[in-house]
Amino acid sequence: MRYEPLLSLVLGRPFETLNGAAATLPDHAVHWAKDEAFPFIVSKPGAKATGLLLRDLSRDDLDSLNYYEGGFAYDLVRKTVQTETGPCEADVYVPQDDRWALGDLWSLQDWAARWGQMTLHAAQEVMTRRDRFSAGDIQPLLPFFRARAWAQELAAEGAPQTVRSQMSARDVTITKERPGFDGFFRLKAFEATHKRFDGGQSNVLQRETFMSFDVTLVLPYDPVNDQVLLVEQLRLGTFNRGDPAPWVLEPIAGLVDAGEDPKQAGIREAQEEAGLDLAELITMPKVYASPGYSTEFFHCYLALCDLTGRGQGQGGLAEENEDIRSHVLSFDHAMRLVDSGEVNVAPLAMMLLWLYRQRSTLRAKTGTIS
Secondary structure: OOOOOHHHHOOOOHHHEEEEEEEEEEEEEEEEEEEOEEEEEEEEEEEEEEEEEEEOOOOHHHHHHHHHHHHOOEEEEEEEEEEEEEEEEEEEEEOOOOOOOOOOOOOOHHHHHHHHHHHHHHHHHHHHHHOOOOOHHHHHHHHHHHHHHHHHHHHHHHHHOOOOOOOOHHEEEEEEEEEEEOOOEEEEEEEEEEEEEOOOOOOEEEEEEOOOOOOEEEEEOOOOOOOEEEEEEHHHHHHOOOOOOOOOEOOOEOOOOOOHHHHHHHHHHHHHHHHOOOOOOOEEEEEEEEEEEEEEEEEEEEEEEOOOOOOEEEEOOOHHOOOOOEEEEHHHHHHHHHHOOOOOOOOHHHHHHHHHHHHHHHHOOOOOOO
């Protein structure tokens, strides 16, 4: 909470209005939580942890801080800190016993450069849920809040505008935000206007956007055997539409975790869902799933691999309640499924059609005649 923008967001008021002063805690140090995006304080003889001492906080201020920090499994513990005017008793947020594994020494500057903006987006999601979720309920959602924030950073990469107009996000104005829904998923309700192609301004539009995540999709392909690996699982979107067969064929897929390179996410998901150890992925199209109402974005990759001897298999993580079956099919068989409509998931159809265009080149590189 030494990051001023974060402290202001959590308390809901400018940092300048706070009565704060630098302080240190002897025989303690601040370390990264291993493989996480935040730090925690630990006992360490001879060390000195730097912090921010806040005085004259209101009851609401304390409730806000406790709510936010409670999501990280921190508790308040009374400690003696050192200030410019001498020692002072203060309550310090420390982790619950053995909750987080110890990482390297933490640096506020390094953290702010890598995680600062993402944390602000995630913290906004946390605090909007204060009236409806307990801190304990928020804790398992934090990785998803950060993943959603990371998607916004990845979006900044943009895409070419050779045919599209040169208009930009600056030509869209949100005029009003309306109540939406904030749970695991988020529905953003708002009113907006935008610049028109004729140079004028649009009427005010009432819209809702499904605030989703960036997703990595991987299509494993064996160019020697000319086979692809597809996965099958129940999808509740198809079920709730009323589809009589809600189990669908898909590429390997998974959320891009906060701070994660989409390619690395694909390599991780291939191991989790299909037991494949991949070293390299070939970039396929990067596309929006349904841009009219959703932010969901697909990073698509082809994985060249050896599928010899693989048939049906079981995969997925038990802790995520995944029940996944994999199928190894000839490329021609997979294309027949596209033609018949059994492949009814758009990204899989798109990826197979992309492979159709590149297949001869890929097989030629392996010395295989297509």
